[in-house]
Amino acid sequence: MRGRPLLYTSYRADMALLNTPAKRVSLGLLVLLGLALPFLLQDSTLNLLAMGCVAAIGAIGLGLVTGYAGQVSLGHAFFFGIGAYTSALVSGETGVRTMGLGVPNLLVWLPAAGLVALLFGVLVAPLATRLRGLYLAIVTLGLVFIGQHVFGEWGSLTGGTGVGRAPARLELFGYDVAATDSMGTREQKSFWLMFSLLIVFALAARNLARSKVGRAFTAIRDRDIAAGVIGVNLSRYKTIAFAVSSFYAGCAGALLYPLVGFIEPGTFSLLLSVQYIAMVLIGGAGTISGAIAGAFFITLLPSLTRGLQPLVPFISTSPTELPNIFQVETILYGVLVIGFLIFEPRGLFGIWIRVRTYWKTWPFSY
Amino acid sequence: MTLAARVRDRAERMPDRVAMREKDFGIWQEVTWAQYWEHAQDFAHALLALGIQPGDRVAIQSENRREWLYTDVGTVAARATTVGLYPTNPPSEVGYLLSHSGARVLVAEDQEQVDKALAVLDRCPGLEWIVYIEPRGIRYRYDNERLIWWDDLIEQGRKHRGDYPEAVAERMAAAQADDIMTLIYTSGTTGPPKGAMLSVSNVEFAIRTVVDGGGFASPAPNPDDVMLSYLPLCHVAERIFTTWFNAGAGTQVNFAESIATVQENLREIQPTILFGVPRIWEKILAGVQIKLASASWLKRVNTRLWLGVAERVGAALVRTGGNHTLGTRLAYAIGWVFFYRALRERIGMRRVRFAASGAAPIAPEVLRFFMGIGVPMHELYGMTENSAVATGNRPGRVKLGTVGEPQVGIELRIDPDTGEIQTRHDGTFVGYFRDPPATAAAMTSDGWLKTGDIGEWVDGTHVKITDRAKDIIITAGGKNIAPSEIENALKASPFIKEAIVIGDRRPFVSALVGIELDTVGEWAQRRRIAYTTYRDLSEKPDVKALVQSIVDKVNERLAPVEQIKKFRMLPKELDHEDGELTATQKVKRSAIAKLFADQVEEMYG
Numbered sequence: 001m002r003g004r005p006l007l008y009t010s011y012r013a014d015m016a017l018l019n020t021p022a023k024r025v026s027l028g029l030l031v032l033l034g035l036a037l038p039f040l041l042q043d044s045t046l047n048l049l050a051m052g053c054v055a056a057i058g059a060i061g062l063g064l065v066t067g068y069a070g071q072v073s074l075g076h077a078f079f080f081g082i083g084a085y086t087s088a089l090v091s092g093e094t095g096v097r098t099m100g101l102g103v104p105n106l107l108v109w110l111p112a113a114g115l116v117a118l119l120f121g122v123l124v125a126p127l128a129t130r131l132r133g134l135y136l137a138i139v140t141l142g143l144v145f146i147g148q149h150v151f152g153e154w155g156s157l158t159g160g161t162g163v164g165r166a167p168a169r170l171e172l173f174g175y176d177v178a179a180t181d182s183m184g185t186r187e188q189k190s191f192w193l194m195f196s197l198l199i200v201f202a203l204a205a206r207n208l209a210r211s212k213v214g215r216a217f218t219a220i221r222d223r224d225i226a227a228g229v230i231g232v233n234l235s236r237y238k239t240i241a242f243a244v245s246s247f248y249a250g251c252a253g254a255l256l257y258p259l260v261g262f263i264e265p266g267t268f269s270l271l272l273s274v275q276y277i278a279m280v281l282i283g284g285a286g287t288i289s290g291a292i293a294g295a296f297f298i299t300l301l302p303s304l305t306r307g308l309q310p311l312v313p314f315i316s317t318s319p320t321e322l323p324n325i326f327q328v329e330t331i332l333y334g335v336l337v338i339g340f341l342i343f344e345p346r347g348l349f350g351i352w353i354r355v356r357t358y359w360k361t362w363p364f365s366y
Numbered sequence: 367m368t369l370a371a372r373v374r375d376r377a378e379r380m381p382d383r384v385a386m387r388e389k390d391f392g393i394w395q396e397v398t399w400a401q402y403w404e405h406a407q408d409f410a411h412a413l414l415a416l417g418i419q420p421g422d423r424v425a426i427q428s429e430n431r432r433e434w435l436y437t438d439v440g441t442v443a444a445r446a447t448t449v450g451l452y453p454t455n456p457p458s459e460v461g462y463l464l465s466h467s468g469a470r471v472l473v474a475e476d477q478e479q480v481d482k483a484l485a486v487l488d489r490c491p492g493l494e495w496i497v498y499i500e501p502r503g504i505r506y507r508y509d510n511e512r513l514i515w516w517d518d519l520i521e522q523g524r525k526h527r528g529d530y531p532e533a534v535a536e537r538m539a540a541a542q543a544d545d546i547m548t549l550i551y552t553s554g555t556t557g558p559p560k561g562a563m564l565s566v567s568n569v570e571f572a573i574r575t576v577v578d579g580g581g582f583a584s585p586a587p588n589p590d591d592v593m594l595s596y597l598p599l600c601h602v603a604e605r606i607f608t609t610w611f612n613a614g615a616g617t618q619v620n621f622a623e624s625i626a627t628v629q630e631n632l633r634e635i636q637p638t639i640l641f642g643v644p645r646i647w648e649k650i651l652a653g654v655q656i657k658l659a660s661a662s663w664l665k666r667v668n669t670r671l672w673l674g675v676a677e678r679v680g681a682a683l684v685r686t687g688g689n690h691t692l693g694t695r696l697a698y699a700i701g702w703v704f705f706y707r708a709l710r711e712r713i714g715m716r717r718v719r720f721a722a723s724g725a726a727p728i729a730p731e732v733l734r735f736f737m738g739i740g741v742p743m744h745e746l747y748g749m750t751e752n753s754a755v756a757t758g759n760r761p762g763r764v765k766l767g768t769v770g771e772p773q774v775g776i777e778l779r780i781d782p783d784t785g786e787i788q789t790r791h792d793g794t795f796v797g798y799f800r801d802p803p804a805t806a807a808a809m810t811s812d813g814w815l816k817t818g819d820i821g822e823w824v825d826g827t828h829v830k831i832t833d834r835a836k837d838i839i840i841t842a843g844g845k846n847i848a849p850s851e852i853e854n855a856l857k858a859s860p861f862i863k864e865a866i867v868i869g870d871r872r873p874f875v876s877a878l879v880g881i882e883l884d885t886v887g888e889w890a891q892r893r894r895i896a897y898t899t900y901r902d903l904s905e906k907p908d909v910k911a912l913v914q915s916i917v918d919k920v921n922e923r924l925a926p927v928e929q930i931k932k933f934r935m936l937p938k939e940l941d942h943e944d945g946e947l948t949a950t951q952k953v954k955r956s957a958i959a960k961l962f963a964d965q966v967e968e969m970y971g
Contacts, residue, residue, distance in 0.1 A: 001592070003636070003717070004634065004635065004636050006633055006634040007394055007634045007635060007636075008392070008393055008394060009387070009393065009394045009395070009396055010393060011393055014392065014393065358662075361712075362665065362708045363658065363661065363665050363668060363669050363672075363705055363708050363709050363712075364657040364658065364661050364665070364712060365657070365660060365661040365662050365665060366657070366660075
């Protein structure tokens with residue numbers, strides 16, 4: 001019935017992706033704002049935002065396995081790397097140092113990157129179904145080191161440590177997105193592309209989260225034994241969680257480096273994993289919007305600290321001097337994660353929830 | 367036209383519109399008129415299959431749900447008589463009602479109600495079938511040849527319908543205006559319940575007057591109106607607002623999950639017409655006040671501001687009879703943005719276009735609060751014996767403290783000697799079932815119904831009720847005092863749930879006071895007063911001081927002889943099962959006087 005938002009006459013309406021008019025309207029406005037941004041911002045900022053979009057896709061993936069299904073994974077960098085190299089392999093030409101398959105179409109290399117990462121996710125999943133908490137964290141940590149070793153040594157694929165190789169090319173059916181033309185600059189077009197992909201990936205994740213699978217994830221997170229008792233097939237859903245999460249990581253890995261312009265094997269280290277954990281925790285574990293917020297926050301943090309550097313002149317911008325801005329950034333990650341875990345465990349999303357609750361309960365407090 | 371015929375016609379005219387909703391597993395399941403009539407017909411056929419003859423009684427003891435209406439309408443279609451039992455009736459009362467009514471079939475909601483009936487089976491020789499709706503705990507466990515599951519019974523009905531498709535239609539065609547449609551047992555604050563017989567023509571008159579005529583909701587209800595059904599359906603008031611409104615005007619009925627979830631269900635349903643008994647309005651008001659008091663600082667300031675405005679708006683509306691002036695409209699419009707809209711949304715009254723209070727006296731302060739926040743509140747008056755057709759406040763002509771003007775097309779007079787209100791119209795009941803002496807006592811020789819309520823005219827148009835005749839207190843000093851007015855003034859406070867004023871043949875007026883556990887508990891918590899049980903909390907000196915302050919405030923408005931000189935706390939919450947309240951939650955004074963004689967004597971000792 002009209003005008004009665006709490007009255008549900010079917011489960012379909014109860015579980016709808018955007019179940020209130022307010023959500024529909026605000027999503028529409030956000031999308032419009034996003035599409036308009038390239039006309040409003042500098043190209044350098046746009047490039048950063050495009051990276052934020054990609055990081056958000058990766059963070060959503062980690063959010064699904066860690067935030068929703070409660071399986072701590074430090075191995076995100078590994079899947080990230082697999083996606084990056086698969087895409088580079090599929091898209092690139094065989095050259096002097098590195099091999100390639102020569103299919104530059106994004107619609108081919110992006111799914112390929114996701115699927116190969118997914119395959120590795122499924123391979124790892126049996127471990128996850130037998131381990132919990134700290135043990136799982138250690139095992140996934142192991143993945144990162146295996147990955148770093150393989151990426152470092154397999155020169156024909158990765159170019160080798162300190163050398164690297166060219167990433168995949170942003171090309172759609174022969175149209176080069178990463179070239180400035182009458183449609184717009186390289187940054188404008190790649191932002192539009194990444195933003196559209198983010199919408200697709202975010203909606204897909206949210207759709208998964210509201211479904212039977214998503215409910216199984218949260219049941220496992222809240223108490224895996226209880227979830228098993230109520231009939232959730234633990235190994236099946238943990239496998240699904242890892243598979244989907246790896247797929248997202250693979251896609252994010254494939255999309256990020258075309259914006260950076262270069263893949264260096266050393267980047268897929270523990271630090272990258274920790275960065276993504278930070279995105280999920282700061283944004284708010286167990287929510288899609290939180291993961292997106294966290295991803296943008298962490299991506300924009302360096303430019304923020306650099307912008308504030310003139311205010312504290314004793315911190316140097318040169319990496320060789322002490323104390324320098326890069327150290328401050330690293331420290332800031334740690335401080336932020338600690339701060340959020342202690343004072344705002346539900347992350348940026350938790351702050352939003354609090355603001356929303358304040359107005360939703362008006363004129364009462366509960 | 368019977369109720370069943372009305373439902374049939376609606377099913378033909380608007381088969382796919384929603385007739386009712388019930389919440390099942392978190393979803394409001396909708397029933398269309400066509401489905402409604404199908405179910406009712408199946409039930410009617412099932413009754414025929416069981417050999418129910420015209421005039422037989424079919425009892426139902428259940429919370430409000432779809433099956434209640436199927437049973438009611440199906441029974442009427444089979445020309446039998448519906449007898450409603452309160453779900454809270456204890457076994458002893460169930461035994462009395464079943465044996466007194468001579469019901470042949472009982473529809474019992476679940477194991478709890480079946481157990482009650484089985485416990486008193488030997489007292490009810492006429493009871494042939496006990497139909498249970500919820501099979502949980504009964505099916506395959508209970509072994510009694512009188513038990514039958516609702517679904518099995520409906521199956522029998524379908525089979526009967528296949529064999530004799532016209533049987534129910536024939537019964538309906540043979541219906542007479544003086545068929546007894548329903549027996550409504552009045553709660554009986556003094557003696558055992560009495561079964562008022564309402565005939566088809568009584569109900570038709572009531573539907574014409576209070577539904578079509580707009581007596582209970584004006585402008586008249588229509589199929590777009592949404593109702594919440596949550597009070598016991600065996601009470602005439604809820605029967606009107608649920609079944610008769612539904613069949614008569616096509617309103618959409620929504621069944622609340624239970625009385626405990628009413629506030630939540632109100633928020634979901636946002637009804638357009640809302641009826642409540644005083645206890646419900648008092649409880650909503652108390653809930654609002656306690657929640658507002660514990661809100662954060664800014665919200666409290668905002669609330670205080672707009673409640674102050676609401677009070678002035680309410681007072682202005684009381685003066686104008688419910689008509690807005692330019693000033694009140696402006697104040698309300700601004701307040702709508704900051705406060706009233708949100709508040710009404712939260713308490714589920716955002717869309718209420720007609721709110722009504724009845725079935726017991728209510729404190730004007732409570733009504734004024736709701737009028738102030740923009741809920742058009744109207745006090746109504748009626749009783750089972752006159753099919754609830756007596757008086758009602760009309761929109762724009764509201765007089766606070768009165769029960770309104772006589773309904774259109776009825777006769778109403780106030781006996782000049784006794785001050786008793788009497789009515790005469792086509793809705794006057796046929797009589798008490800199997801109790802001619804009581805019937806004779808309730809009527810005058812020339813066909814006026816004696817309501818037993820003492821009243822007076824206000825401005826010649828509105829009726830004000832002083833009290834029930836038998837409740838009037840005459841103090842040792844010879845003063846007549848109406849206790850309900852004092853009690854309601856006390857109950858208008860969010861902290862007081864029950865107040866029983868005592869003083870008959872006593873030197874002064876005193877009271878027994880029962881606190882509202884939720885609100886006083888919250889109040890105590892905020893003051894860091896630790897307590898364990900209801901009794902413990904009641905006896906805290908701080909709580910007594912709180913009650914004393916409320917009593918003092920009420921006393922200020924009373925004449926010296928009416929003032930409450932002493933009070934005692936009730937040591938327990940009053941309860942239907944313990945015989946302190948009637949099924950409709952009215953206090954049984956005689957029982958209270960006996961049960962709490964110690965406390966009473968202590969005050970006068």
